[in-house]
Amino acid sequence: MNKEVTIIGVPMDLGQTRRGVDMGPSAIRYAGVTERLERLGYSIYDEGDLTIDFVHEDKDAEGKTNLKNLKTVTESNEKLGQKVDHEISLNRFPLVLGGDHSIAIGTLAGVSKHYENLGVIWYDAHGDLNTGETSPSGNIHGMSLAVSLGLGHPALTNIGGYAPKVKPENVVIIGARDLDPGEKKLIKEIGIKVYTMHEIDRLGMTKVMSETIDYLKERTDGVHLSLDLDGLDPNDAPGVGTPVAGGISYRESHLAMEMLSEANIITSAEFVETNPVLDQYNKTAIAAVALISSLFGDTLL
Ligand SMILES: NC(=[NH2+])NCCC[C@H](N)C(=O)O
Ligand SMILES: [Mn+2]
Ligand SMILES: [Mn+2]
Numbered sequence: 001m002n003k004e005v006t007i008i009g010v011p012m013d014l015g016q017t018r019r020g021v022d023m024g025p026s027a028i029r030y031a032g033v034t035e036r037l038e039r040l041g042y043s044i045y046d047e048g049d050l051t052i053d054f055v056h057e058d059k060d061a062e063g064k065t066n067l068k069n070l071k072t073v074t075e076s077n078e079k080l081g082q083k084v085d086h087e088i089s090l091n092r093f094p095l096v097l098g099g100d101h102s103i104a105i106g107t108l109a110g111v112s113k114h115y116e117n118l119g120v121i122w123y124d125a126h127g128d129l130n131t132g133e134t135s136p137s138g139n140i141h142g143m144s145l146a147v148s149l150g151l152g153h154p155a156l157t158n159i160g161g162y163a164p165k166v167k168p169e170n171v172v173i174i175g176a177r178d179l180d181p182g183e184k185k186l187i188k189e190i191g192i193k194v195y196t197m198h199e200i201d202r203l204g205m206t207k208v209m210s211e212t213i214d215y216l217k218e219r220t221d222g223v224h225l226s227l228d229l230d231g232l233d234p235n236d237a238p239g240v241g242t243p244v245a246g247g248i249s250y251r252e253s254h255l256a257m258e259m260l261s262e263a264n265i266i267t268s269a270e271f272v273e274t275n276p277v278l279d280q281y282n283k284t285a286i287a288a289v290a291l292i293s294s295l296f297g298d299t300l301l
Contacts, residue, residue, distance in 0.1 A: 012156070074159065084110025084268070
């Protein structure tokens, strides 16, 4: 793995409606992310937090939508995309800390420029495959994967000036257990590979990850890991805004990160949805740091 790592905090909480997830980057820093990675021999460039400028929505204007905070989310992701793009140009590994999952739109806008065939692992209880038409909530954090596939509001899909950022056949979703009807339909239509909790129970995480790695290795030239902490079971990661029971365990998640580290396929990563206000003694941020550490090659020995 690239020995130079840039940390970018994104204090975004407007892709959903529960306040506090903007403090995620701070909670993850408090849990010692820099120290852990330095101990593993990485040079860390902590760029601090991106500034999120609130843009008022003009609710009566033409082209009004049900997407909440569209302007703020769009402009913040434009900025994030440029930042991520720049850091990769400096030959550094971008490690993005959220913030809600709407920020994947910007991360992928920056990352995907550098790859012909970017792979994406979407580790999440949800698919985040809604569009304005199918979304039950209007929350953009539930749309970010669809947007990156080029589906949804043009203000979002055109971030970075090009679309799509990823091809459906290069995406693997792991941990899904709460998919909306429109998302299920889309998954079948465009053929995304999904390991739901059922497959994880049935096959075991070892098989799920070895299949995922083999699948992405032969078809992609870089792999982005987008890890939503709500992919984990709420017992292990209670500090998230949209918890879903019956999730991936802490141990299984470690195994997944260790296998990704061994396979050496991950070229960028983001850890999102940590909300310290909803957490218990920073447990979720601590879990995030432990997983980041495994992803970057921490072995127990
Ligand atoms: N990144 C997340 N936590 N997404 C949750 C999305 C929940 C629901 N499917 C929605 O679209 O509103
Ligand atoms: Mn989720
Ligand atoms: Mn998500």
